[in-house]
Amino acid sequence: MKKIIGAITAACLLMSGSSVYAAVPDKVYMENVEVPNAAPVLKDGRVLVPLRTLANSIHASVSWDAKTQTATVRKWSEKVVIPLGKNAAVVKQGEWLTKIKLDVPMQRIHNQMYVPLRLWSEWLGYRLEVKGTTVSLQSPLNPMQLAVLNSGDLADARRMMLDMNSRLHYMHEALSSEHTSEGFSTIFLFPKGVGTRYYVISDNLVSRIELKGGMQIVTWQAHISPGVRPVEELFAQQKFTDATGPLPWKDTTYFYYREGSIVNINTYTAGRLDPDGKLNKLAYKLTQDGEIREQSGTLTLKLPDEVRTDVKK
Secondary structure (H helix, E strand, C coil), rough: CHHHHHHHHHHHHHCCCHHHHHHCCCEEEECECCCCCCCCCEEECCEEEEHHHHHHHHCCCEEEEECCEEEEECCCCEEEEEEEEECEEEEEECCEEEEECCCEEEEEECCCEEEEEEHHHHHHCCCEEEECCEEEECCEEEECHHHHHHHCHHHHHHHHHHHHHCEEEECCCCCCCCCCCCCCEEEEEEEECCCEEEEEEEEEEEEEEEEEECCEEEEEEEEEEECCCHHHHHHCCCCCCCCCCCCCCCCCCCEEEEEEEEECEEEEEEEEECCCCEEEEEEEEEEEEEEEEECCCCCCCCCCCCCCCCCCC
């Protein structure tokens, strides 16, 4: 099942080349809701849409700098800077910069700024679908993924969330972590029964990640105060600094999963983290150069007899 989920995820993340259209669409939909006043136009075989209209449909804001002739779209803590007449846009997410190539530059049409429709898929991962003269921007997740995440097996949903973890968006400015130990480790904590919301502890940084609109959003972060006790115990006892907002949870039991590595040795641990910070290890595996050297229990992404509580129909 893990291989199937991995294939589904990979297929969703692979983006095809720029689409060329023979006729201009007359309607644009954002996740099955028609975008009013979208008025798409066709330029060099590419569909362009009004920047502000599409931004409004995803609850993003737009500002215009007349001096530099650039438009800036803001959503969460991210912004996309789009210069007029240039074949590129730049996504800024904290200190990270990502360049998006545009086949057709942003241009002024009917006294509005128009951008290629593909900008939204390149930035946020929306899937483009064309049916006749209708163009739709759909969730980054395909129907098979949505079925697993909404109502599938708990372990499968968690595995898919972790497989998608490389493409994150931040509600607040991202905090940085401080690496002070030899080797590397990452701890994933899922509230008991929950498949699409979890915490990640990496070094001294903890992040809360939630699935929203088919995207993984980091909705809260904090640094874990240094101490001599295990980091998961400090997490359970809420020993935090620099939090980006109020604590988003109450005491609960977590499914615990840890991946660690040092040189050519990798370790995997699964267990239960109780509200008091006590860790009950249920499975463990150690590999060296890809070969299993030590193993106990069965590594799976759920607790024995754990029942999913966040099923969506």
